[in-house]
Amino acid sequence: MTDAAIAAFSGPGGLDPTQLGRLVDQLPVLIWSSDLDLRVTSRRGGGLALLDPPPAPDEGLRVGDAIEDPAEVARVIEAHETALRGTATTYAVSVRGRTFSARVEPLRDAAGAICGVAGVALDITDRRRAENALQASENRLRAIIESEPECVKLVDHQGRLLDMNPAGLEMIQAANLEQVRGMLIGEVVAPEHREAFNHLHQRVFAGESGTLEFEIVGLHGKHRWLTTHAVPLRDASGRIQASLGITRDITEARRAEEQLRASRGALRSLATRQQDVREDERTRIAREIHDSLGQALTALKLQLVAAQEMADAKAPEIAARLCETAGMVDDLVKIVRRIASDLRPPILDQLGLPAAVEWLAQDFSRRSGIACDVTLLPVNDAITDDLATALFRIVQEGLTNVSRHAGASQVEIGLGVSGGSVTLEISDDGRGITEAATTGPQSLGILGMRERAAALGGVLEVVPRPDGGTRVSAWFPPVPR
Known part of the structure; x- marks a missing residue:
């Protein structure tokens, strides 16, 4: 490597030419110099070993001779000519399958006149x-x-x-990103x-992640419901x-949910109305049976007793x-x-729910042979007629489900007011209920x-007990005063 080329890259206060030469030979770089006619006067550097096959000897080699692509040859020659005019130039070039980032500068003699070009290239393949x-x-x-x-x-x-x-741009009704870039995104939130x-935005920049459902009003006034999951993006x-x-449009899903909720509400109202009508009809039929048919049968019995007494002496067979x-x-x-x-036990209307539950438990035990204990706490005026x-x-x-399916020997009923x-x-x-049995097609009674x-604002659940058996629990809100 020529002393002039070494001097061009060592500079005052740096490594001496010998040290720089040894260093260059160990690095994946190329350093070269050329004269005013762009003939290569020297080459050096560990980058020479990266070229396969290595370039031909320096004799007669001109700038660009080792490059295959004519377009790149022209670019390299132009960069060197620019350096000869006194302006340093940087460019990238491919040689023998390797890519180099190169810089060429004017090479000056002792008098400061440009006498050639000094170049350095780093292998950036x-x-x-x-x-x-x-x-x-x-x-x-992308x-x-x-x-x-x-x-x-x-x-x-x-x-x-x-x-x-x-x-996202379509969701907020933006024509393109430039229209909304830099906009406060909260402005489209309802x-x-x-x-x-x-x-949620503050939580994300505190290092958390989160999910939120919210409504937006687009740039042209269209309302949409969205659900978003936001996370911090770190460098x-x-x-x-x-x-x-990541935000998803759930407008149609919410609309479908609202329609389903309304439909369920309508069905529940219809079912409640049917239950009320059925209960009224049961009460009417029970009263008719008790008052009319019961009285008629009692009168018939009296007539039979009277006829029996008259026939005792004259026609014993008829009397029998x-x-x-x-x-x-x-x-x-x-x-x-x-x-x-x-149909409708009179005791429910005459003595109230606690007495009716006691009667129901006794009747259940008598019919099924299953012991039934009742715990009744004071309910005062907390129970309306509909709730009763x-x-x-x-x-x-x-109790019907217990007698049919549970195989139980003991039933406990508790009624009271809590909070x-x-x-x-x-x-x-009994044997306990399965989750499938609480929701399957055979669970119409539970439904x-x-x-x-639900018709009275309450909640009912049917679950297996940890120690075996089944528990039915219901809660009803306080009666409005």
Whole structure:
């Protein structure tokens, strides 16, 4: 390497030419010099070993001779000619499959006159490949984001929009990103949701992540419901650069939910109305059976007894038949009374719910042989007529399920008031209910109990007990005063 080239890159106060030469030979660089006619006068550097095959000897070599692409040859020659005119130039060039970043400067003699060009090139092949791979990855990521049907956005610490994909721009009714870049994104959030939105934004820049459902008003006035998940976007040092949000349009889903909720409400109202009508009809039929049919049967029995007494002496056989018929009428009166009680027990209207539950438990034990204990706490005026009917029917259905499915030997019923709420619990020691049995097609009785509770603002659950058996629990809100 010529002393002039070494001097051009060593400079005062730096390494001496010998030290610089040894250093250059160990680094992936090329250093060269050329004369005024662009003939290469010297070359040196560890970069020479990277070229495969290595360049030909220096004799007669001109600038650009080792380069295959004519366009790159022209660019290199132009850079050297510019250096000969006194201006340093930087360029990139490919040689034998390697990429170099080069810089050429005018080479001056002792008098300061330009006598050639000094150049240095650093092998950036691996770095360029990494940059290209990174660029390709970024392009793929950008393509994915651009085609993503959900909104992807970046927001800075002050809430200003940095970037947003086409799906997001469509959501806020923006024609392009430039129209809204730098805009406070909170401006499109509906006023009633801005406080929650700003709170989520603050949490993200505090290092947390979060989800929020909110309503926006687009730039042209269109309302949409969105759900967003926001996370902090950090740089290499871990500092939070922006909030990254993935946002989905749930307007149609919410509309469908509202329609479903309204439909369920209408069905529940209809079911409640049908229960009320059915209960009124049961009460009317029970009263008719008790008052009309019961009285008629009683009168018939009296007539049979009178006829029996008249026939005792004159026609003993007829008297016996009349006595037998009177017994049948007694049985029929009992059946009629039982049917009337099943339809609507008079005790519920006459003595109230606690007495009706006691009677129901005793009747259940007598019929099924299953012991039934009742715990009744004072309820005072907490139970209205409608609630009393619903609670009675829930207990009735619960006991029916125990007798049919539980295989229990003991049932406990508790009724009272806790924290102003009316509570009911029915527990048995049977085989226990499964989750599938509480929601399957055979669970219409449980569904009916739930609907009775829901119609009065209550909640009913049916769950297996930890120690075996099943528990039915219901809670009803306090009666408005």
